[in-house]
Amino acid sequence: MLPNTASGQLYQRAVNVLVEGVSSASRGPANYAPYPPYMRRGAGSRLFDVDGNEYIDWMMSFGALPLGHAHPRIVEAVQREVVHGTHFATALEVEVEVAEMLVGLLPHADKIRFANTGTEACMAAFRLARGLTGRSKIVKFEGHYHGWYDAVLLNTNPQLPTTLGHPNDPIRIPDSSGLTLGSWADTIVVPWNDEAALTRVMAAHGRDVACVVTEGIMTNMGVIPAKEGYLKFIQAICKSHGALFYLDETVTGFRVGAGGCAELYGLKPDIVTYGKALGQGFPIAAICGPDWVMDGLEWGKVLHYGSHNAPRLGLYATKTMLEIMMEGGAVGFQQLQACGRKMANALREVINAQKRHPAIVQNVGSVFQIYFTDRDAITDYRDFCSHVDRNKFRLFANALLQSGIYMSPANTLHSLSSLAHSDADIQATAEAVARTLETL
Ligand SMILES: Cc1ncc(COP(=O)(O)O)c(C=O)c1O
Structure with a gap:
């Protein structure tokens, strides 16, 4: 009942x-x-459900809302533009303006191609890498999610593996039925944060590898940062084997800084995909890279279509979001990180003060996650599968939700700050977490 x-x-x-x-x-x-809960409306850091319950929202629409809900300037921009139409099937002034802003912000981007969702952008990026190099294989990492495209829907569901196989030769585990063997025959899965494993794979297959794709932070098993120097190692090994270095910034782009992980870790990727935060709640994604890569998407080369690409109202939201975040020299992005760090530290204090449930908090700037574990750190997918009590987290997150705090409901996801969160939100959240841990 x-x-x-x-x-x-x-x-x-x-x-x-x-x-x-x-x-x-x-x-x-x-x-x-x-x-x-069925949500009815959002305002700033808050969500309100159809029963009138109020929540402090740390999910922020899977990270799509760096400014929080219904920011007045976003509302104004969308209301101003909606009366002039929604979709024209032709090129737009705002499309050029946003592309110019992105090229100005991102040193690795000479050109942009807009899409709607992260999955679509990733699909186009893989095809582009294969088209440009004439090679068929993709290297992806255990625990990294790049959308629900068949070729990369492997080893991202910790419910499934009973064994992942030896790290030198991981077992590929499809995350869905309905995938043909052929769809992932050319996908190589490698443990992340493991230089030796990638070195071995590239030595054996490097000449057939179109791209190595990685998230800059493993954000689909909570928040697992790369070991120091590891991302630059991937970049270098790609270069030495003539494969493209593909950084999937769907989560981290416009989230861990204006330039995402590429800026944070000093990387020069060949292909980058964005989504989520870029659209400030509208479905906007982008593929970008240097001219020699992006020109591969020209007509007659690698095909990329989409009736809804570059949606007009969404681009006005993107433009406004970027203007707000970049005011005063990217102050908005700094505030976003500071707020996430404060929240993560407040959670650490609460967790360390109680003795009942061993747990740690991992974060990079504005993205954070709690792990119930007796480990000091979770550093890869195998750790996550074997040493994190995901069921306890699910009970915890659901209990927290009942007390008006909406954090990520699953350990595989992550929680995020926005510019709308206040110190009072952090305090109220920390107090609710303390109460929830008492009764868990
Ligand atoms: C790193 C990464 N890439 C791609 C995607 C797919 O994005 P979308 O859900 O917009 O299709 C996600 C979604 O969570 C993601 O985390």
């Missing part, structure tokens, strides 16, 4: 007409027990 709440009633209606009552598996009962 579901409780007699407006969300419960909506869920009962929803399961009749929507698969699992939702539109993405990560929003369903796998992550929210016994059903998800």
Whole structure:
């Protein structure tokens, strides 16, 4: 029996007409027990559900809202522009303006191609890498998610593996049924943060590798930073084997700084994809790189289409978001990091003060995650699968949600700060976490 709440009633209606009552598996009962809260509106750092419950939101729409909900300048820009139409099937002034802003901000980008979602941008990037190099293989890392494209939907679901195989020869584990063997026959999976493993793979297959794709921070198993120098090592080994160094910044772009991980770690990637934060809540993604790479997407070479690419209203939101974040010399991006760091430190204090549940907090600037573990650090997917109590986290996050704090509901995800979060939000969250840990 579901409780007699407006969300419960909506869920009962929803399961009749929507698969699992939702539109993405990560929003369903796998992550929210016994059903998800149905949200009605957002304002700043807050969300309000259909029952009138208020939440401090640290999910920020999977990281898509660096300014928080319904920022007045975003609302003004979208309201101003919507009366002039939504979609023209032709080129737009705002498209040029945003592309110019991005090229100005990102040293590794001579040209931009807009898409809608991270998955689409990643798909185009893989095709581009293969088209440019004439090679078929992709190297990806255990635990790194690059959207739900068949070729890379491997080794990202910690529920599935009973064994991952020897690190020298990982077992490839598809995350979904419905994938043909052929779709991932050319995908090589390697443990991350392990220089020897990548060296061995590139020695054996390097001449056939179109690209090595990596997140700058492993953000799809919580928050796992790269070991010092590791990303530069990937960059160098790609260069020495003529493979493209592909940095997927779908989560980290416009999130860990204006220039994402490329700036943070001093990288010069050949292909970069963005999504999430770039659109400030609208579906905007981008592929970018130097001219010699991006010109591969010209007509007649590598195909990239999309009826909804570069959506007009979304681009006005992107333009406004970038203007706000860059005011006073990128002060917005600095504030975003400072807020995330403060939240992560406050969580560390609470966790260290209680003795019942051994846990650690990992963060890079504005992106953070709690792990229930007796380890000092979680450094790769294998650690995450074997040494993190994900079930305890699920119970914790759901209990926290009941007390009005919306953090990532699953350990594989991560929580994030926005410019809308205040010190009072951090304090209220820390207090609620302390109470929740007492009763867990
Ligand atoms: C690193 C990374 N790449 C790609 C994607 C896919 O993005 P989207 O969900 O917008 O398709 C995600 C989504 O979580 C991601 O984290």
